[in-house]
Amino acid sequence: MLFDDRLATVLRFPAQSELAARTQYRQLLDLLGSMPADAPSQLTESAYARLGDLADELPAAMQSAILRSPGLRLRNPRLVAWLAQSEPQAAAAVMATAQLTDSEWVELIPRLPLTARGFLRHRRELPPGARRVLDRLGVKDLVLPEPERIETDTQVEDPGIGALVRRIEAFQNAKRKGPTAPRLPLGDGRDYDPEHFRHGRAFDFSTDAQGVITWADPAMAPMVVGLTLGPARPDALAVLDDAGARTMLRRLPLRGASLNLEGTAEIAGEWRIDATPVFSPDEGRFTGYNGRMRRPLPVLASTSAPAAAPARAAGTGDRMRQLLHELRTPANAIQGFAEMIQQQMFGTTPNEYRALAAAVAVDAARIMAGFDEIDRLARLESGALEFESGQCDLREVVNQLLRRLDGVLRQRSARIEFEAEGTDFTVGLDRSDALQLVWRLLATLAGALAPGEIIDLTLIGRSGDVTMEIDLPGSMMGDSDLFAATATAQPRAVSAGMFGSGFTFRLARAEARAAGGELARREDRLELVLPSLTDARITLDRRI
Structure with a gap:
């Protein structure tokens, strides 16, 4: 009751400013932590929902700073597991302070994402039982090879950034020479053989009740243990088809369900799953799946050119996503090492180096946010x-974002004049997706405004569609192709992307088309x- 009373007090007040959001985020972390x-309640679930909304508003660097603040109590395993799903900066912070x-x-630990486990390995005071679990799971994904593996001149020791660069080079060299995945210490005596997987053979696995792979054949365990089987999500690495996801949700046997894995070349691509649900003999409680993954049989290519074009587009998207996965690994490692240097987890560090490490982490x-944008564009265009079905009032979305931009524009005596024509501005798009799409447009155009420049924005609600028309700033009127990816000449006061x-316009166009519209x-x-x-709704019904 004491916790509920405190939660009710915190949740009673909306966070209407960044300071209020930051304060409420800290209060909820302390109370839930x-x-x-094992003390769930309706109020607790509301607190987690509010925490998620605040996490969407606050920058990852700010969340990380709050999570590392002295006196914060993170003693609740459920909260730690929830926070471990956050962006890398926040996940690294909670793994360092829980x-x-x-x-x-x-x-x-077996239910943590692979990235969070990698950060956890660097805690010196981790209990011995936890270390044994990490060793058994083969958690080495974020640890770069030691510098002495590089076949170069290593007579002069160069600590700091130089050593980190050499370790990154060693990591890349190891990737080019072929797979060197660690094996779990299960005493099976089998060697790792990449051809075993390239030629369509299978491997056995087990999951827990949440769909997280907790065990697999030893040769495959380092690459698949920790992956979560489930429906498509922006950060999902093991995506079941719709039918398989529904079957798994109902805890029924999986028969030939299609699964797409992202990762190294040995596991990336399409698999088929045959698995049986497992229930505890005493209570009849669902505990997970035991099954087998196998590569699908090859299918002869169709001679139809129109059918081949989407396949090529999908193949290009898969290759792009694979490339992004390879790039994220060293970037994640660099970010993790920088945060540990900044927090002096390796020992006392001069302030100058801590400042440099903080800049590297930012x-x-x-860079990771940029990778997410490229990945989103590749997924949309392939x-x-x-987008999931939903609805929102586009006029409210535009009003909210214009208020957010007002402070930046007012400092430069610039503004966007808004006018709405019509009565119904409800679109078939989830509010979060609509906010993201409209923000890309408004922030990019606002950033291009010259001091004192004024442009008009008109929102028109008609039968069948809602149209947003907005003037181009003078600096963009001479562009022959607004959707050409070119570097920004100089920093801008506000921007919706780093490329x-x-x-940004091209990504917004892809989002608009995915929603059934156009830019x-x-x-x-x-x-x-x-x-x-x-x-x-008519379009969605036709798709179904």
């Missing part, structure tokens, strides 16, 4: 990502058209 994991018992770590976070306005240039205006809610 001190709460027993205060769990040995038995709680032992139970939690740059790495920006048809691998579709320049052309890439195009009409002379000196940019026009976004989205289907109204009624029209979007």
